[in-house]
Amino acid sequence: xxxxxxxxxKSGSSNAAFRKQLNKVYKWYTGGFFAFVVVLAVLEQLGxxxxxxxxxxxxxxIALYAxxxxxxxxxxxxxxxxxxxxxxxxxxxxxxxxxxxxxxxxIGMAGTLYLSGYGGLxxxxxxxxxxxxxxxxxxxxLRKFGQFTIPDFLGERYGGNLPRxxxxxxxxxxxxxxxxxxxxGVGLITARLTGVAFELGVFxxxxxxxxxxxxxxxxxxxxxxxxxxxxLIVAYMIPVVWLSVKQTNVPVPQVIYGQQLVKVxxxxxxxxxxxxxxxxxxxxxxxxxxxxxxxxxxxAALAADKAAAEKNLADLKSxxxxxxxxxxxxxxxxxxxxxxxxxxxxxxxxxxxxxxxTKPLNGMPRHAQQFAGDxxxxxxxxxxxxxxxxNFLALIFCLMVGTAALPHILMRYYTVPSVREARQSVTxxxxxxxxxxxxxxALAVLVKFEVFTVLVGTPFNNLPxxxxxxxxxxxxxxxxxxxxxxxxxxxxxxxxxxxxxxLATPAxxxxxxxxxxxxxxxxxxxxxSTADGLLLTIANALSHDLYYKMIDPNASTxxxxxxxxxxxxxxxxxxxxxxxxxxxxxxxxxxxxxSFAAAAFFPALVLGIxxxxxxxxxxxxxxxxGLGITFYYMATTQPWLRGIFGITSPVxxxxxxxxxxxxxxxxxxxxxxxxxxxxxxxAPSKKIQQLVEHVRYPNLRAS
Numbered sequence: 001x002x003x004x005x006x007x008x009x010k011s012g013s014s015n016a017a018f019r020k021q022l023n024k025v026y027k028w029y030t031g032g033f034f035a036f037v038v039v040l041a042v043l044e045q046l047g048x049x050x051x052x053x054x055x056x057x058x059x060x061x062i063a064l065y066a067x068x069x070x071x072x073x074x075x076x077x078x079x080x081x082x083x084x085x086x087x088x089x090x091x092x093x094x095x096x097x098x099x100x101x102x103x104x105x106x107i108g109m110a111g112t113l114y115l116s117g118y119g120g121l122x123x124x125x126x127x128x129x130x131x132x133x134x135x136x137x138x139x140x141x142l143r144k145f146g147q148f149t150i151p152d153f154l155g156e157r158y159g160g161n162l163p164r165x166x167x168x169x170x171x172x173x174x175x176x177x178x179x180x181x182x183x184x185g186v187g188l189i190t191a192r193l194t195g196v197a198f199e200l201g202v203f204x205x206x207x208x209x210x211x212x213x214x215x216x217x218x219x220x221x222x223x224x225x226x227x228x229x230x231x232l233i234v235a236y237m238i239p240v241v242w243l244s245v246k247q248t249n250v251p252v253p254q255v256i257y258g259q260q261l262v263k264v265x266x267x268x269x270x271x272x273x274x275x276x277x278x279x280x281x282x283x284x285x286x287x288x289x290x291x292x293x294x295x296x297x298x299x300a301a302l303a304a305d306k307a308a309a310e311k312n313l314a315d316l317k318s319x320x321x322x323x324x325x326x327x328x329x330x331x332x333x334x335x336x337x338x339x340x341x342x343x344x345x346x347x348x349x350x351x352x353x354x355x356x357x358t359k360p361l362n363g364m365p366r367h368a369q370q371f372a373g374d375x376x377x378x379x380x381x382x383x384x385x386x387x388x389x390x391n392f393l394a395l396i397f398c399l400m401v402g403t404a405a406l407p408h409i410l411m412r413y414y415t416v417p418s419v420r421e422a423r424q425s426v427t428x429x430x431x432x433x434x435x436x437x438x439x440x441x442a443l444a445v446l447v448k449f450e451v452f453t454v455l456v457g458t459p460f461n462n463l464p465x466x467x468x469x470x471x472x473x474x475x476x477x478x479x480x481x482x483x484x485x486x487x488x489x490x491x492x493x494x495x496x497x498x499x500x501x502x503l504a505t506p507a508x509x510x511x512x513x514x515x516x517x518x519x520x521x522x523x524x525x526x527x528x529s530t531a532d533g534l535l536l537t538i539a540n541a542l543s544h545d546l547y548y549k550m551i552d553p554n555a556s557t558x559x560x561x562x563x564x565x566x567x568x569x570x571x572x573x574x575x576x577x578x579x580x581x582x583x584x585x586x587x588x589x590x591x592x593x594x595s596f597a598a599a600a601f602f603p604a605l606v607l608g609i610x611x612x613x614x615x616x617x618x619x620x621x622x623x624x625x626g627l628g629i630t631f632y633y634m635a636t637t638q639p640w641l642r643g644i645f646g647i648t649s650p651v652x653x654x655x656x657x658x659x660x661x662x663x664x665x666x667x668x669x670x671x672x673x674x675x676x677x678x679x680x681x682x683a684p685s686k687k688i689q690q691l692v693e694h695v696r697y698p699n700l701r702a703s
Contacts, residue, residue, distance in 0.1 A: 093428020106526035111498025113444035130403020158616035170600035235522025402594025466507035599666025618677035626670030
């Protein structure tokens, strides 16, 4: 197998042999993986503990990726940066699919659809549509330019170091934001598989990320990503097919999606009108009102709470109450906020949570409801409807354009042997991504049906073990509280985060734990594959584009690769540290990366390819303006970023657009600035204009 990953120059006939050998290797790999899962399933039935199953999945998969990384190690620049430009289209499509299927896609997609229903389809439509833009406007033309990276293209096309430097900064910004989300997902999965603390899980998973990209660069990452795609698509499909069979006896979940959605709609109506659900919502309404009263004078309310807690503790001690009650009273006293400012922050957060719980269906919209509000209602309902629809379309736009401009995705099309295979590679990428994206809506509906009809109404003392297991990983992801003290779980008594829907699906469906381990391994593969590509993008931008192209053009190949590996390690540790702080949810981090990429790169790339009049100064100003307006809008409207920058002024949304779609403002600004500045400044050199013509019209000259 090691010979597959060795560097060599390939002629036409040897290319065919190379592909044949690849097919053979990955067929054996797939068969071996299925056998591995079957063996673990048998061992589980024989008594192998869940902890050992989790550790075996974690160790075996990371060892596999490490093995490929070791066999693919290289110091050759072409191999390290672009895998020798010899990756067949179908395998590049699988690698791109794995590179693309991040923790957000694998873990977050179905969870978003579960929580937001129809609104979550914006992610599927935007991300899938983005590949159409890649195929039509970018991939084949970038391959014709023949550079190593996106900043490399910007420097070559626009003839200067300023566009290259801005491209380096933008590539690092969007890739670092994205990779933090992936490492967060790695920590989440590792903690679930092994039971270790989330923060430790982050750094354990980091070893699996580094071993591939550190040793062999793009070559190691490519062949590892093919292996990871096989694992993640198998892991994603098995639980969904199982749930489909369990609920309908049909093993094709995409086919029964519609009929299960009808059943979910009926269950939603039943839960909205259920007296017990109404009772829970009323209790949360009373809790919200009590918190509102406390927030009128936090200092006085805190003093009263402290006095009451101290009196309760003293009364229990004076009556020789059981030690458990005394310990609980001591914890209640210790858990009180330290001062009025902390009380205000804690009670404001608690009130927001209680307010959400006062709404039917735990605050979730009806799954089949297109937009919030009512186009035929009063003025407020009509405004809500218009803003909801506007944000849906804005998100699709940002995700489409961001997909078409993500550096770590566009880099993949530098690795194929020819322009023709670049086009074929995009087609294969779409197919392999389609398999997961076409399944995610069905998974969300099947899980929601299971929760609404099986889990809700279960006595608290009979709740399945997976609820307690996920609560131990992170209570913020899953918690249940018997609010009305009836001993029965109501929907509004459960808080569930979208990030665990896919990972919990096997347990929700009653599958053996080995399938839970398999799904976690699939999620780990998705997060690792994307993190590898992102870290490589950042390291290459610094070592190849900044160091080699701008600082030391005479640096040897070995020195460049060594610097890239060192920088990769530093960036990975920094990203792991940020991820361990749990800065924001996965979905926001990923969406922010898309807006950054869209605003910074898309106008400069498209105009650079299709308009020979675009100048370097214009491109530089356009990237700065687009990225600047996008970042400004996020920083002034997104809660986490507002806290980082200490912004306390009221949030002012432009036309009601949410910060997740900030790129909507940056992209047109970027286009406008580049076009305007290009028209009032001297045209690019004749050499650059001829280069653009050659790339656009290859028949004018031999390609």
